[in-house]
Amino acid sequence: EVQLVQSGAEVKKPGESLKISCRGSGYSFTSYWIAWVRQMPGKGLEWMGIISPGDSDIRYSPSFRGQVTISADKSISTAYLQWSSLKASDSAMYYCARRGDAFDMWGQGTMVTVSS
């Protein structure tokens, strides 16, 4: 089955670090860029950035550059989104999505809650 499977929900404290993952299966992982999308509670979709797993070419949204780091390990078909120091405002649902014909496949989402 062609799918993206994300890591589970996280509850963290402000200032902590975090790395969430998105594993692709059922297709050639290096042939498609993987994007990250944020959805804050009750809000719309925000594109954060995108990575080419084959060569780790990365593009960031200006709104998220410097706030997060996107990476990938093609040997295990996994893309990552990480924070070095979380803030309460990072609390949101985070989706990964495959860039095929537009964003044609999405992970199930990872809920991140940052609270003291």
Add this chain to the structure above:
Amino acid sequence: DIQMTQSPSSLSASVGDRVTITCRASQGISHYLAWYQQKPRKVPKLLIYAASTLQSGVPSRFSGSGSGTDFTLTISSLQPEDVATYYCQKYNSAPFTFGQGTRLEIK
């Protein structure tokens, strides 16, 4: 950067109605426009790409049109299961900006 503006931000229509949502890009994006449906508490789903191409498995009551800067998503006969928020997105090049969303409810 190119901005994507949807209208209306919300609408209420009756079952069987024809519903139209519009999306405007601040600069031309050719046909690189996608529409997504997000039902409450669910993962977004691709409905239409290349402005007018229906993703596999999407009901034929959904259609898209437009090119350049002005695009529309049309539901020919609204069904109860179409209650959702709909987003447009440009995907020709980064940044892959989404519209702010249109919340569709049943009257």
